[in-house]
Amino acid sequence: MSSEQKTVGVLGGLGPEATLDFFAKVLQKTPAKADQEHLHLLINNNPKVPNRNEAVAGLGPSPGPILAEMAKALKQAGADFLVMVCNAAHAFQAEIEAAVDIPFVSIISETRDATLRQLPGVKTVGVLASSGCLNTGLYQNAFAKKGISTIIPTGRARDEFMELLYRIKAGDKGTELRLSMRALAMQLIQQGAEAIIAGCTEVPLVLFDEDLPCPLINSTDVLVESTIAYAQGRRKIESEP
Amino acid sequence: MSSEQKTVGVLGGLGPEATLDFFAKVLQKTPAKADQEHLHLLINNNPKVPNRNEAVAGLGPSPGPILAEMAKALKQAGADFLVMVCNAAHAFQAEIEAAVDIPFVSIISETRDATLRQLPGVKTVGVLASSGCLNTGLYQNAFAKKGISTIIPTGRARDEFMELLYRIKAGDKGTELRLSMRALAMQLIQQGAEAIIAGCTEVPLVLFDEDLPCPLINSTDVLVESTIAYAQGRRKIESEP
Incomplete structure (x- = not known):
């Protein structure tokens, strides 16, 4: 049961409402008759991450370093792979991947x-x-x-x-x-x-x-479905972007 | 802004639906016009924790050690204080408190x-x-x-x-x-x-x-309200149970 499943690290809070939506949909889409059949999710809901769109436009600080720190914290807390519930923040995917040695699943x-x-x-x-x-x-x-x-x-x-x-x-x-x-x-x-x-x-x-x-x-729906499939081992994570 | 607010570590997944309810209510009750005004929550949604009620009845393994590990992981990831979205699991509060040196707010x-x-x-x-x-x-x-x-x-x-x-x-x-x-x-x-x-x-x-x-x-509503008040520094955490 638990031993076969992977623990999911979620870079979230970008924004929090979207992270809540992701969490709700993961629960909805995971067939479970008891708590123990649900996925182990580590959710780093950090709404303090600098604005992604302003950073890309050169109007604010880069969120890259803080996203890298969040990824490291999730890995240390036991995450087997990472997902990020924000499309624009994927502009900083390379910084996240450089910070940890676990796979990052791109939305x-x-x-x-x-x-x-x-x-x-x-x-x-x-x-x-x-x-x-x-x-x-x-x-x-x-x-x-x-x-x-x-x-x-x-x-x-x-x-x-x-x-x-x-x-x-x-x-x-x-x-x-x-x-x-x-x-x-x-x-x-x-x-x-x-x-x-x-x-x-x-x-x-x-x-x-x-x-x-x-x-x-x-x-979001796609990321939910992929997250469940990877966590349950029904699909293998490939590294190709 | 961010510097004044505390990061909340959430022992969750007991069950996941209750943790989702807690998360949704924290967002609802936090006045925020932008992402950055929301709270930083670290949610350890671990539905694999052994059944609390069976453990108390002597019918299954204790969830104490795994709850202590979850608390340590949340502290390492940056939590300033802990809450747990499950009343029965508070029977194991002493094990959690012994594992970390950050405050635990009891529901x-x-x-x-x-x-x-x-x-x-x-x-x-x-x-x-x-x-x-x-x-x-x-x-x-x-x-x-x-x-x-x-x-x-x-x-x-x-x-x-x-x-x-x-x-x-x-x-x-x-x-x-x-x-x-x-x-x-x-x-x-x-x-x-x-x-x-x-x-x-x-x-x-x-x-x-x-x-x-x-x-x-x-x-749940009480824990939501207390969590926001402690995170925003409007209320001080006392140690008395």
Whole structure:
């Protein structure tokens, strides 16, 4: 039972609501009749990590060193592998990986791979993500490696996404905000996206599969499913990004 | 900001659903307009801890050593003080405290003290708690120190509580289960309880204030409120149990 399962280290708090969503979904998706059948999760919910998007824009300190410290603490506490519940912070993945000798499972490559499994033959996807995630090309590069094009919000739409993101982080999940997020997704679909990637862990708090006329690939859901599969040993962690 | 706040170490996973409930309530009750205003929580969600109630009954291994290891890991990862989201496991509090030199905030004494603040002059409270918690007298002794009597489920009612508890842990939060939990509370009220203590972190998942004709003191809510107050430095941690 316990001996076969891996302990999961979770870099979280970026933001906390997204980490709570991840935790809730891990519990929902783990078949368990008793406490002992659930996964051992070590959650480092550290909302004090410097803002990822401002760091990428050169407007604030790098979160890299503190993410590396969090990773080390999780490893010392017994984590067998790491996940991070924030897409944009994956811009600092190299610093995390340099700090520890346990595998780091990337939400970016897991989401890309889940998209390929779910939609074989897809040519163009739309990516709803924060400025830090888009400016560092995390999703664009990951999909390009598999010959898939990406359409992303530009100009006013990108600013609007960031405004919505900070409102979600401040607790707003109301109907008007949900409709605004849906409108941003619809713009990408009108530009040719065959599917929408919710490439920011705050997006699934306000945008749902039934809101769109095309598939929505939810990066949090993908990370949940991968985390459970790796922890239970049903899937092997590969190192290729 | 961050420097003034304490980092909270959470002994959790006992069960995971109660830990999720605690995490959700900490986020709800922390006024925050941005990620960085939330608390730094280190959550050791370890559902592999041996069953507390079986251990107290002499039917299984003690969870004490593993709880002590979890506490050490949380301290090493940077926790300034510890809380544990499980009432019955407080039977092993001494082992936890012996393992680390950071304060441990007891859900039992916090709940007792919150009851005294909310209901000055209360003479008799009813305690809904698991067999391990009741058999070790955690609440009975804590209230007796302040001259307050406790009424607890006995005989068939105590067995029924345990059946409900394991059904909640297996995911059942349905109406029939809620009515059964309410009936157990009503028995204590009919025997003279002026208030009900939800002295098990699974109880607040199915029993709510509006269900009862008298006050319900929810141990999870109390621990959430105390955790935030101690982390923000608005209240000082005292060592007296």
